[in-house]
Amino acid sequence: MRCVILSSAILLIAFMPQKKKIVIFFGDSITQQGAEPGGYIARVDSMYKLENRSGQFEFAGSGISGDKVYDLYLRMDDDVLAKKPDIVVIYIGTNDASHKFSADTDTDADKFEKFYTAILQKLKVKNINIILCTPAVIGEKTDLTNQQDGNMNRYAGIVRNLAQKNDLPLVDLRQKFLDYNKHFNTKNKESGILTRDGVHLNATGNQVVAEEMWKAIKSL
Amino acid sequence: MRCVILSSAILLIAFMPQKKKIVIFFGDSITQQGAEPGGYIARVDSMYKLENRSGQFEFAGSGISGDKVYDLYLRMDDDVLAKKPDIVVIYIGTNDASHKFSADTDTDADKFEKFYTAILQKLKVKNINIILCTPAVIGEKTDLTNQQDGNMNRYAGIVRNLAQKNDLPLVDLRQKFLDYNKHFNTKNKESGILTRDGVHLNATGNQVVAEEMWKAIKSL
Amino acid sequence: MRCVILSSAILLIAFMPQKKKIVIFFGDSITQQGAEPGGYIARVDSMYKLENRSGQFEFAGSGISGDKVYDLYLRMDDDVLAKKPDIVVIYIGTNDASHKFSADTDTDADKFEKFYTAILQKLKVKNINIILCTPAVIGEKTDLTNQQDGNMNRYAGIVRNLAQKNDLPLVDLRQKFLDYNKHFNTKNKESGILTRDGVHLNATGNQVVAEEMWKAIKSL
Amino acid sequence: MRCVILSSAILLIAFMPQKKKIVIFFGDSITQQGAEPGGYIARVDSMYKLENRSGQFEFAGSGISGDKVYDLYLRMDDDVLAKKPDIVVIYIGTNDASHKFSADTDTDADKFEKFYTAILQKLKVKNINIILCTPAVIGEKTDLTNQQDGNMNRYAGIVRNLAQKNDLPLVDLRQKFLDYNKHFNTKNKESGILTRDGVHLNATGNQVVAEEMWKAIKSL
Secondary structure, eight states, rough: OHHHHHHHHHHHHSSSOOOOOOOEEEHHHHHHTTTSSSSHHHHHHHHHHHHHHHTEEEEEEEEOOTHHHHHHHHHHHTTGGOOOOOEEEEOOOOOHHHHHHHHHHHHHHHHHHHHHHHHHHHHHHHTTTTEEEEOOSSOOOOOOOTTHHHHHHHHHHHHHHHHHHEEEEEEHHHHHHHHHHHHHOOOSSSSSSSSSSSSBBBBHHHHHHHHHHHHHHOOO | OOHHHHHHHHHHHHHOOOOOEEEEEEEEEEHHHTTSTTSSSHHHHHHHTTOOTTSSSSEEEEETTTOOOOHHHHHHHTTTTTGGEEEEEEEEEHHHHHHHOOOOOOHHHHHHHHHHHHHHHHHHHHTTTEEEEEOOSSOSSSSSTTTTTHHHHHHHHHHHHHHHHHHHHEEEEEHHHHHHHHHHHHHHOOOOBBBBBSSBOOOOHHHHHHHHHHHHHHTT | OHHHHHHHHHHHHSSSOOOOOEEEEEEEHHHHHHHTTHHHHHHHHHHHHHHOOOTTTEEEEEEEOOOOOHHHHHHHHTTTTGGOOOOEEEOHHHHHHTTHHHHHHOHHHHHHHHHHHHHHHHHHHTTOEEEEOOOSSSSSSOOOOOHHHHHHHHHHHHHHHHHHHHHHEEHHHHHHHHHHHHHTTTTTTSSSSSSSOOOOOOOHHHHHHHHHHHHHTTOO | OOOHHHHHHHHHHHHHOOOOOOOOOESSSHHHHHHHHTTTHHHHHHHHHTTOTTSSSEEEEEEOOOOOOOHHHHHHHTTGGGGOOOOEEEEHHHHHTTTTTOOHOOOOOHHHHHHHHHHHHHHHHTTTTEEEOOOOOSSOOSOOOOOOOHHHHHHHHHHHHHHHHHHEEEEOHHHHHHHHHHHHHOOOTTTSSSSSSSSSOOOOOOHHHHHHHHHHHHTT
């Protein structure tokens, strides 16, 4: 008898509707646009559906134009934690790097790390899986003359360190974009390879980001 | 008889005091400090004296702290042309690159080139020899995270193009400094290799600049 | 018997050491320096002791150089709430106004208000008394040519509105400083009236601020 | 006989076609737009024609978007002196004030005065009549919260001083605009009173500027 009961239990589990994992992409205008048709979040959703994993994930974007890391920190209770996500993909830093006009640059980079760390703490406490992304590009020129290259390298470096220090998966979009441009941007163009305007993703950029994101999410 | 007269003429020329060539170093605070004891201009002067060329050159610095290219243009009549130089070494661009916080960056780079070109025209009209120098560094870090690397590369590129377009000798200090740091700045330090503070030359920096300058002046 | 017991109870209360009210001054470098000898917090403490109110208040400064409103928000749990204050005096905005170089100024002012409001919410939830202060001056010139006058008036206006909207007491330091300078800064000096450098308080400035602060605290 | 000859000479002068005085408006985008239909230069031309002074003046605009005082200095030989004007109306300073993000503000204001003075010298040497204009507004709010009010007051002050020091007529557009807004901008609007966007003139603004300009030109 005992055997039979056990079997039914197994069957029950097998037919129980699986709870979908909620994935929130948390960021700035790039993520805001990523949720639009053709955006990188929509593309992740398509990839996932093609792989017959339906019922496994639910993707949502929480991107607001102009956001810096401290804006994410302010709105994370309402916009992220309240939605009880299983996975949060943090994609921030472009506005932080580009608007950093202060002379005392070290302090500002310090603050970026401080707020980023505070966000990670709040997510860890809730046992939420986290994926970090480096900010990609401000300008796609390959001859090291993009005005913000120095800042972008610095902020990307901070994100890489945070991933390592906290043992968290990293989607290194900056490295990906630099490599891609080295191959395909042979005319040293300011934009038009992976971005429309040097910052915001065109169709190819959204596809490249989606592939990297999906790879990281599946590997969790 | 004719022979005798000719000989006297030759003798006369040989004993006539040779007119010294006036060399003006025209720039910002780096050049202002270059004229101080131990500065790069003082070192060029020492090198030149060691080579037993005395009587051939006279070196003068015209550097003013904070100057950008348009400041040179404004004061060049009084500070350069009035002194009837034979050679002018233009060493400008660091302040232009670092203070360029405007969003409309292309226009600013355009203006840098426009004013630089106007200076070159005014010197050419007077048949003055010109040597161009690229701005060297703002920060000596070698991992591409100096905040101003993008701007510095852009402005250095403009100076390189101007040298080529006008067929003028170039002292490529930026390239020199990057190469030097690649070899000797193994700890990715912000300053202390060729500069005191990331911008202004220390003793080694003054020596390196002096050697490059003197090589270019002798080659004219 | 019951009467007697009651009396003892009353006596007990009368002799029970009164719990001191903890007052935290929460702000930037002005408050950091305010906690030093001769600073405004030290002066508030002296005023209070002169009034024979000993045992009633305990004053503490929590000012960090360079802080903007979002820095206060980040560190308020550790630096303010953990100390269980009865009264918090918020004195912030000078760095917010002066470092605001972005073109899109309205958004930045919006963010100032948003973070300020978030701080107020967190304090209200804990039933902590709050006093708001307007940022005072960046430059003491009286002819309306201080570079940051426009921003300072705007940010001071936001703080005034927040005080009114939340029905909270306001120490209007900006108005106080403008009035004081109108009377005493007859030579239109940049600094030296209430500040050492246009921003940080000199002895007179610390005294004026202390008097305003103490008045507000006593009135709660 | 002598009498008769003299008379003929007088008659000859009377019928000789009068040489028109060339007036050049020299400035930035405000002046560039001032030359368009409905712009302030077009309106000055209409006013002048209504007063039956035809043949007396010829008006031309030389405004380039984004120009600061040093841009005027660079292009004044080609764009102004080459056209042999009788009168030059200088209307510059708005971009100088608004783009001034450097920390070392005094130097920048110094440079504004230095370049402005250099322009005046070049015009005086050629005996050209000069009219100075203060930069008007960046933002029309009347409660002293326009971000650039401090800078604008400072730069307007420099122009006023230059007019006085050089004994030159001044069109004080800033004062005019502040007075006008005080009367008519009762709702403290950012723009829409004399400007479209806080800086560039709407129809009313062009009319007000034209009236002031024409008054000054007639008074020469």
